Amino acid sequence: MTSVLETGLKPAWSWLGVDIYRIFHLAAVFGLTCVLLKVIQLYQRRQELIKAFSRFPSHPTHWLYGHVHELLQEGEVLNKVERWSQKYPYAFPLWFGSFSAFLNITHPDYAKVLFARGDPKDNVTYRHIVPWIGKGLLVLHGPKWYQHRKLLTPGFHYDVLKPYVPLIADSTKVMLDKWEQLIAQEKSVELFEHVSLMTLDSIMKCAFSYQSNCQTDRENSYIQAVFDLSYLVHHRLRIFPYHNDLVYWLSPHGFQFRKACQLAHHHTDTVIRERKESLKDEREREKVQKKRHLDFLDILLHAKDENGAGLSDEDVRAEVDTFMFEGHDTTASGISWLLYCMALYPEHQQRCREEIKEILGDRNTIQWDDLGKMTYSSMCIKESLRLYPPVPGVSRQLSKSITFHDGRTLPEEEHATSRASSKHTMRKGEENIFTLQRYEMTAGKKT
Numbered sequence: 001m002t003s004v005l006e007t008g009l010k011p012a013w014s015w016l017g018v019d020i021y022r023i024f025h026l027a028a029v030f031g032l033t034c035v036l037l038k039v040i041q042l043y044q045r046r047q048e049l050i051k052a053f054s055r056f057p058s059h060p061t062h063w064l065y066g067h068v069h070e071l072l073q074e075g076e077v078l079n080k081v082e083r084w085s086q087k088y089p090y091a092f093p094l095w096f097g098s099f100s101a102f103l104n105i106t107h108p109d110y111a112k113v114l115f116a117r118g119d120p121k122d123n124v125t126y127r128h129i130v131p132w133i134g135k136g137l138l139v140l141h142g143p144k145w146y147q148h149r150k151l152l153t154p155g156f157h158y159d160v161l162k163p164y165v166p167l168i169a170d171s172t173k174v175m176l177d178k179w180e181q182l183i184a185q186e187k188s189v190e191l192f193e194h195v196s197l198m199t200l201d202s203i204m205k206c207a208f209s210y211q212s213n214c215q216t217d218r219e220n221s222y223i224q225a226v227f228d229l230s231y232l233v234h235h236r237l238r239i240f241p242y243h244n245d246l247v248y249w250l251s252p253h254g255f256q257f258r259k260a261c262q263l264a265h266h267h268t269d270t271v272i273r274e275r276k277e278s279l280k281d282e283r284e285r286e287k288v289q290k291k292r293h294l295d296f297l298d299i300l301l302h303a304k305d306e307n308g309a310g311l312s313d314e315d316v317r318a319e320v321d322t323f324m325f326e327g328h329d330t331t332a333s334g335i336s337w338l339l340y341c342m343a344l345y346p347e348h349q350q351r352c353r354e355e356i357k358e359i360l361g362d363r364n365t366i367q368w369d370d371l372g373k374m375t376y377s378s379m380c381i382k383e384s385l386r387l388y389p390p391v392p393g394v395s396r397q398l399s400k401s402i403t404f405h406d407g408r409t410l411p412e413e414e415h416a417t418s419r420a421s422s423k424h425t426m427r428k429g430e431e432n433i434f435t436l437q438r439y440e441m442t443a444g445k446k447t
């Protein structure tokens with residue numbers, strides 16, 4: 001006979017004939033097994049990583065944080081990695097926590113071996129931008145990368161690039177006019193935002209024939225979204241807990257990112273749709289092409305391989321978003337650091353000014369043919385890029401094990417990043433000096 005107590009404890013759904021306690025028991029066993037399997041998997045991964053990187057000298061690492069706790073201070077990351085690069089002059093592992101590490105290559109001899117192989121881009125560095133820029137040239141690899149690359153190459157023909165010069169000159173004038181007004185206020189100005197808006201304005205005009213007026217109209221929601229996305233991508237990279245998708249997705253920054261992505265995609269889709277519509281009509285197409293230069297978007301929409309296959313709508317959008325990001329963020333960073341170098345070294349600034357004035361003569365705007373004559377200015381740009389590379393490293397995931405010239409190997413599947421800066425390969429004390437001597441030979445001119 002069932003006691004009153006037992007009847008009272010019976011769950012309400014016992015009439016279903018299901019033993020709820022048994023279900024809980026099974027769920028607990030299942031959960032624990034999953035946790036145990038994950039722990040074993042993580043342990044094995046850690047052992048694999050320790051073994052893989054044991055052949056390379058390493059900065060002391062914490063068992064849990066790896067090197068992360070040493071790289072938290074904003075603005076210090078690159079300096080610290082630079083110091084370690086000098087201490088370990090070929091390559092050293094960088095640990096992000098206990099279960100993730102990559103080989104940080106610091107010597108050109110090592111970098112040459114890596115880049116001679118054509119391994120795919122690693123899926124860690126660019127992972128955070130994919131929800132925005134999709135799978136365009138920057139993240140693709142293998143046959144699809146090759147197909148896109150071949151289809152887009154005509155977009156970089158001189159005849160396509162030449163008409164971009166006056167458009168970039170116009171955008172630059174807008175920026176300089178703004179600075180003229182700001183100078184009058186006699187306050188310091190953060191240049192990077194101004195330069196970013198100028199490069200964004202340029203890429204939109206050149207590649208997509210889109211007059212955004214973003215330098216003067218900051219209310220434009222698309223510009224705001226692209227600007228927010230660029231900031232949020234950099235921000236996420238710096239905050240290590242945000243590297244986890246779930247943590248980021250649930251965070252206020254993750255919410256902001258998703259919202260900005262939606263806005264940006266909506267805009268890109270509209271631009272592509274409108275252009276497609278206008279190209280449908282033969283007469284309209286002829287009219288449009290006569291009126292303006294063939295831009296990057298036209299090339300994307302007309303691209304066909306030897307089998308007559310073009311890019312899908314998704315691929316077109318990925319390339320548009322990729323170029324929108326890559327085409328303004330890197331150049332903004334490069335130009336801002338160049339201006340910094342010119343401010344630090346007024347003697348070089350003066351030489352550049354004289355050179356450009358001489359090339360311009362009576363004109364007040366740069367033309368395509370002028371670019372090749374700017375020998376001194378080009379050397380300054382190269383030196384600034386060497387000291388402050390806008391893309392500080394290039395990462396690859398190894399498709400097969402790699403052996404360097406000194407016999408050290410790194411197994412398949414591991415990540416290797418080659419640093420863009422070569423300061424540590426220079427003589428001590430010379431690495432941070434802004435000097436043009438290293439380019440004079442190639443420029444064929446003594447300064």
Ligand code: HEM
Pocket residue numbers: 121137138139149322323326327328330331334389390391393394395
């Ligand atoms: C100072 C300016 C720039 C720097 C320092 C820079 C740097 C780089 C680097 C290092 C890569 C190789 C990435 C990798 O292999 O993992 C790359 C790739 C790429 N960049 Fe730039 N870039 C600059 C300007 C631009 C501009 C203006 C555009 C577009 C208009 C652009 C579009 C791309 C694209 C599409 C890729 C992928 C290429 C491929 O894999 O085929 N970049 N860039």
